[in-house]
Amino acid sequence: MAQKFSFELKATDGRARTGVISTPRGEIRTPAFMPVGTAATVKAMMPESVRATGADILLGNTYHLMLRPTAERIDRLGGLHKFMNWERPILTDSGGFQVMSLAGLRKLTEHGVTFKSHIDGSKHELTPERSMEIQRLLGSDIVMCFDECPALPADRDRIAESMRLSMRWAERSREAFGDRPGHALFGIMQGGLEQDLREESAEALKKIGFEGYAIGGLAVGEGQEAMFGCLDYAPEFLPVDKPRYLMGVGKPDDIVGAVKRGIDMMDCVLPSRSGRTGQAFTRHGVVNIKNARHADDPRPLDEANSSPSRNYSRAYLHHVFRSNEMIAGMLLTWHNLHYFQMIMQEMRDAIAAGSFDAWEQEFHAMRAQG
Numbered sequence: 001m002a003q004k005f006s007f008e009l010k011a012t013d014g015r016a017r018t019g020v021i022s023t024p025r026g027e028i029r030t031p032a033f034m035p036v037g038t039a040a041t042v043k044a045m046m047p048e049s050v051r052a053t054g055a056d057i058l059l060g061n062t063y064h065l066m067l068r069p070t071a072e073r074i075d076r077l078g079g080l081h082k083f084m085n086w087e088r089p090i091l092t093d094s095g096g097f098q099v100m101s102l103a104g105l106r107k108l109t110e111h112g113v114t115f116k117s118h119i120d121g122s123k124h125e126l127t128p129e130r131s132m133e134i135q136r137l138l139g140s141d142i143v144m145c146f147d148e149c150p151a152l153p154a155d156r157d158r159i160a161e162s163m164r165l166s167m168r169w170a171e172r173s174r175e176a177f178g179d180r181p182g183h184a185l186f187g188i189m190q191g192g193l194e195q196d197l198r199e200e201s202a203e204a205l206k207k208i209g210f211e212g213y214a215i216g217g218l219a220v221g222e223g224q225e226a227m228f229g230c231l232d233y234a235p236e237f238l239p240v241d242k243p244r245y246l247m248g249v250g251k252p253d254d255i256v257g258a259v260k261r262g263i264d265m266m267d268c269v270l271p272s273r274s275g276r277t278g279q280a281f282t283r284h285g286v287v288n289i290k291n292a293r294h295a296d297d298p299r300p301l302d303e304a305n306s307s308p309s310r311n312y313s314r315a316y317l318h319h320v321f322r323s324n325e326m327i328a329g330m331l332l333t334w335h336n337l338h339y340f341q342m343i344m345q346e347m348r349d350a351i352a353a354g355s356f357d358a359w360e361q362e363f364h365a366m367r368a369q370g
């Protein structure tokens, strides 16, 4: 196992790249999709099943774990890896986005954010320093800077002011992170859909220096066209030799479009959340398994014989969803996470072979067939 954190680019095809991030807890093949394990579990999944889908790394959340069971308790119990029985890399988000999207009654100052827990209304504070401490107590391998995520809609002045605050917080995050060989701190680029603000943010982050760079402030309802418009320039503002992480993305076609535009890492609740609600992702598009048309369909969801759902008919999946059986969400989550990892593997192979464009055309054609 590597003793330090490093990123090696293996091949590029147009703006798309494939490579390997080496960490003391294992390698991460890029482009990589990270299943979301918000409260120390990828919902409805055993960790060994998450690994079996092909995931090299998963995501945890500072916000949720600081509220329950607290970072101090997880530290006393040996850290997040041991606590949730996942010994491979973990990336933890820093809390900024979750405070904006989940917590009640935020008070924002230069110092940080105070908020009320969405669980029990108790009062809490997050600052760059406290977020770094929590992520250190959790033992995460990739730590995210503490940033301010502006509530939308927001005008350009608000976006600019928020981005500049986040850059000052990035400086404080770097300072508080300290010297932790084998662990990485990622900066988060902000700036909304304003190209000049995105460039200003990237310049500020590069001046501080990080082991990887995230693009934040997207996948917040702007829509795919606007997101791709930003990705038509933003990734190239970042260092070519460091991982680029697009936060919160996305649907399969968002993921393909982001990889095409130079993104190396992504995370999204979609495959697991939609799995629990009966939405199955397949190469021919989405199957809403609760729909009556599946009641007598003997076929599996996907012809891929590697799919964990290959031994179950659509009729069976329809039945267990209609009967509200626990296995329903488990099977569809497992299926969806495997499907997402399958397209990541196919893209890594296509980029390495210089055939990404052909693969992308096939990807869209199969979905058009339905």
Ligand SMILES: CNc1nc2cc3c(cc2[nH]1)N=C(N)NC3
Pocket (backbone or CB within 6 Å): 093, 094, 095, 096, 097, 098, 144, 145, 147, 149, 188, 215, 216, 217, 218, 219, 220, 247, 248, 249
């Ligand atoms: C689901 N969309 C989404 N956009 C995000 C954007 C950010 C994030 C998480 C996100 N999730 N975490 C941050 N710390 N900052 C930016």
